Amino acid sequence: MSSFTCTNITKRYRHFCLDSISFSMESGYFYVLAGVNGSGKTTLLDCISGVSQGFSGETQIDGISFKASPVLYRQKLGYISEKCPFFMEESVASNGLTYGEFYPDWSVRDYSAYLDRLNVSPSKRIYELSKGEFMKLQICFSLAHHPDFLILDEPLEGFDPVFRHEFLSLLGELLDQDMGILLSTHITEDVDRLADYLLILENGRLVECAPRESLNDKYKEYTGKAAPRIRDLLDLEHTNGTRSKDR
């Protein structure tokens, strides 16, 4: 089992502050990060994945700190986002070979198998990929280096409904293999039944971080209704400013 912790992650932009975010995750569980546009999901994921460096606070995986050992830290996680750097003019296959060298557990055989499974052509150049194919390529790349945690920023947007279904069953397999998954999304319906833990960001603050079941109970307490969807929980946070600010 692996564990991830982040403590007091703070990042300031001119008009926005990600405000001292702390939470922890364990491998084998599915964490869903939800929040309205501009609430800070990408900013948070960029910080904890080691893409963004100008932040304060601490992130660790199994005691390995990003700030002290960035290379080791990055080897333990896979990050899937719109911004991940690949050589645009190079093919999917050659990007894998180039970047794979940075990961001791990289397997070219697994990379090929995942590309095949997710139907991504190894010979296409990166700039030739659609948005959905680019996300799929990153999933293949990340899984081929066997991370302990997989972090995905809005992956569902680029996927058609058929692949979304297949993607969610792949996530189920990874959870069974004891990988920890943190996924941000607007398309909450797809992950409603799967989320073990729910994190809700509101204007740069983490207003919820709790097992999904306990939020069900809390929602029932506030509204009298049972079994909310994530969308309902988001609406509840968003419309109930007093309760959020009290935290």
Ligand SMILES: Nc1ncnc2c1ncn2[C@@H]1O[C@H](COP(=O)(O)OP(=O)(O)OP(=O)(O)O)[C@@H](O)[C@H]1O
């Ligand atoms: N490079 C930047 N410079 C200045 N402000 C930024 C920068 N990147 C993000 N922001 C601001 O930080 C805030 C949070 O943005 P972020 O992209 O993290 O939100 P989000 O929850 O991921 O939004 P969305 O759901 O629309 O993708 C926004 O107000 C945005 O304008």
